[in-house]
Amino acid sequence: MILYHASSSYYSMIARLALHSAKVPFTSRRMDIHLAKEQLSDWYLKINPHMTVPSLVDDSQTLTDSRDILNYAAKLAGPQWMDSDPAQNQNIENVVAGQYAIPIEKLTFGKALLSIAPLRLIVPNMLRGIIKKLEAELTSSPDPLALTKKININRERLAYFTEGKLADKLEIERTHVRNFLNTIPATSSMLFGEQTSSADVVTAVLLGRLKMIGEYRLVDQGSLLDQWFARMQATDAFKQSDIWMRFQPWRIVLKR
Numbered sequence: 167m168i169l170y171h172a173s174s175s176y177y178s179m180i181a182r183l184a185l186h187s188a189k190v191p192f193t194s195r196r197m198d199i200h201l202a203k204e205q206l207s208d209w210y211l212k213i214n215p216h217m218t219v220p221s222l223v224d225d226s227q228t229l230t231d232s233r234d235i236l237n238y239a240a241k242l243a244g245p246q247w248m249d250s251d252p253a254q255n256q257n258i259e260n261v262v263a264g265q266y267a268i269p270i271e272k273l274t275f276g277k278a279l280l281s282i283a284p285l286r287l288i289v290p291n292m293l294r295g296i297i298k299k300l301e302a303e304l305t306s307s308p309d310p311l312a313l314t315k316k317i318n319i320n321r322e323r324l325a326y327f328t329e330g331k332l333a334d335k336l337e338i339e340r341t342h343v344r345n346f347l348n349t350i351p352a353t354s355s356m357l358f359g360e361q362t363s364s365a366d367v368v369t370a371v372l373l374g375r376l377k378m379i380g381e382y383r384l385v386d387q388g389s390l391l392d393q394w395f396a397r398m399q400a401t402d403a404f405k406q407s408d409i410w411m412r413f414q415p416w417r418i419v420l421k422r
């Protein structure tokens with residue numbers, strides 16, 4: 167089983183933590199999504215038409231979304247995960263759905279652009295460059311429809327970061343995250359009992375991201391959720407999964 171993923175990528179972190187938590191062995195194929203932009207290459211387009219990481223490939227299937235990889239890990243974990251408990255399954259699914267409804271990219275880049283002024287020029291220019299490159303490749307692409315979708319996604323990104331007041335938009339996302347965090351019970355060892363679950367995986371990655379972008383104050387210090395996150399960080403699976411809790415730009419440059 168090969169996991170195509172990027173170190174810094176939020177959804178890759180979900181895939182890594184899911185597979186490690188379920189003790190599923192995999193071969194790692196790290197992708198350079200920032201400088202070489204391997205996700206936009208023709209060879210990767212054949213694996214994942216969304217041109218995103220992560221993707222999980224084995225002999226029988228190709229999974230092109232972190233949520234599918236998470237579900238697959240839960241299936242392979244079977245009774246080892248709380249997802250297999252019919253009394254908890256729907257509650258877990260609600261937390262997973264709630265996490266996926268958070269526009270994490272807007273939160274991350276919105277915060278970065280507000281905090282680091284040069285990024286307000288660099289990021290939009292980078293997005294314009296990507297749009298131009300994809301538009302130029304449109305006629306020769308093996309999958310023009312997939313490429314058109316990708317162009318539109320990048321146009322939406324550009325609009326989000328350049329139109330309107332970013333500070334107001336970020337505040338909306340903070341409220342969104344706060345409301346989500348309020349739905350999470352943390353009364354047992356893991357979120358929904360004594361064993362891990364899909365909800366633990368996605369929430370741990372989200373809290374790691376809040377730490378990285380300096381928004382961990384959205385979690386009340388000393389709260390049950392804060393205590394649960396400390397326990398999560400001590401697990402082998404978390405340590406193996408390279409969950410970024412601080413930004414490490416040199417790893418992007420060095421492709422690590």
Ligand SMILES: N[C@@H](CCC(=O)N[C@@H](CS)C(=O)NCC(=O)O)C(=O)O
Nearest residue numbers: 175176177217218219220231232233
């Ligand atoms: N719904 C997808 C989203 C994946 C996604 O947006 N991945 C980002 C990295 S976290 C990516 O590949 N971005 C590169 C790009 O869009 O060109 C999933 O859950 O796997």
